[in-house]
Amino acid sequence: MEVIKLQNIKKSFGENEVLSDINLTINKSEVVVIMGPSGSGKSTLLRCVTFLEEPDGGVVKLGEHEVRAGEPLNKQRKKSLRALRQNTGFVFQQFNLFPHKTALENVMEGPIVIKKVRRDIAKRNGVALLEKVGLADRMDHYPVQLSGGQQQRVAIARALSMEPMVMLYDEPTSALDPELVREVLQVMKDLAKEGMTMIVVTHEMTFARDVADRVILMDDGVIVEEGSSDAIFNHPKEERTKRFLRDVGQQKV
């Protein structure tokens, strides 16, 4: 079943065409890893999915919601934009937690403020989510009192608290010390196993190999090649993919 469909997504910044004509469909429970060199448009693509960045052209469909680039911001569009954003969980490289709120308060905030969930219910759900990401003993800590890996796991729990249809990750482990990367990847892996639909921009090649149902190589604003992780890592077809894999030390032979 299709969860997200991107059709003909285009984006330029001035003269710089960053996304050329991106078409991508993602099915329920699919884990898609996007990789590619710096500046190839990976972050811009994720941002276009939620219209954090408005594409110059194209359509984003999420479930029954549909947003078309360039339409006037009327009531209908505001409604579909809200639906798009409420149903996607975004996890950034920088964790962006509320600094003056505890881990638990960070996770309760969205459901209470945006979904008008009752406080006691939001709390119960928040506790369960923090337990799930291994932070049962850190609920009342403020972000400054948490390691980067713990903060990122709070950020993941916070995104999950809105019960999104899809989780988007933009280099979630890039800002972390190496010893903290594993605990965050493990949480993501567990979520994947439970059937969460995810799009993950990452340089973690082992994660891509082990967890991705589909791997996409982007370069220069286009999808160069996509396929199963076995196809991409072990039998790449495109010269550009082979070069990228060599550059990141993943080329066999």
Ligand SMILES: Nc1ncnc2c1ncn2[C@@H]1O[C@H](COP(=O)(O)OP(=O)(O)OP(=O)(O)O)[C@@H](O)[C@H]1O
């Ligand atoms: N707000 C912006 N204004 C102008 N140019 C931008 C803006 N955001 C991105 N760009 C440009 O778009 C191109 C793609 O950027 P993007 O951040 O999507 O790349 P990326 O693949 O995520 O790279 P990285 O791996 O370094 O994160 C780059 O040339 C970048 O300079």
Ligand SMILES: [Mg+2]
């Ligand atoms: Mg980026």
